[in-house]
Amino acid sequence: MTLKQRVKYIFLILFTFGFIFLYWRKYQQKHPKNYLSIEKKLSFEYDELIKNLGSIENIKNVFSTQKVIKIGFLDRSKVNVENIKKMPGISGITFQSKSISLVIGNSAKYLEELILKEL
Numbered sequence: 001m002t003l004k005q006r007v008k009y010i011f012l013i014l015f016t017f018g019f020i021f022l023y024w025r026k027y028q029q030k031h032p033k034n035y036l037s038i039e040k041k042l043s044f045e046y047d048e049l050i051k052n053l054g055s056i057e058n059i060k061n062v063f064s065t066q067k068v069i070k071i072g073f074l075d076r077s078k079v080n081v082e083n084i085k086k087m088p089g090i091s092g093i094t095f096q097s098k099s100i101s102l103v104i105g106n107s108a109k110y111l112e113e114l115i116l117k118e119l
Contacts, residue, residue: 039106043089046114052087053100054078056118060098064112071115072099 001009050056053073060072073079081095084102092103104111 037106038109040110042107042111043104044087046111049084049087049111050115052080052083054080056115059115059119062112062115062119064108067105067108068101068103069108069111070099070101 050059053059053071054075055078058073058075058078060074062072063070076097079095079100081093081100084090084100085093089107090102090104092101094101102108
């Protein structure tokens with residue numbers, strides 16, 4: 001390989017990696033990673049969950065983190081915990097005297113928004 005061919009080869013490598021770097025940098029600016037993903041699809045029926053919680057009138061308040069939603073209720077006897085446990089997409093339940101916590105994944109914030117719209 002002659003000196004002229006080596007210089008050309010190195011120039012083309014630098015040129016190619018320069019374009020890749022510029023593309024990557026532009027992509028990173030358009031798609032920042034400083035956000036939390038929120039899934040807008042529930043793996044269970046929303047109406048069925050509300051029915052098992054004793055209707056929307058039984059819900060007092062709602063609070064959610066990224067993966068867990070905590071729903072406060074008025075009457076404990078109206079909540080059907082066994083049916084909620086059987087629902088797909090609910091991977092954990094904690095049942096307290098005045099609230100229930102459901103582990104449902106990235107759709108917890110979306111479910112909170114849906115319930116707050118009706119309250």
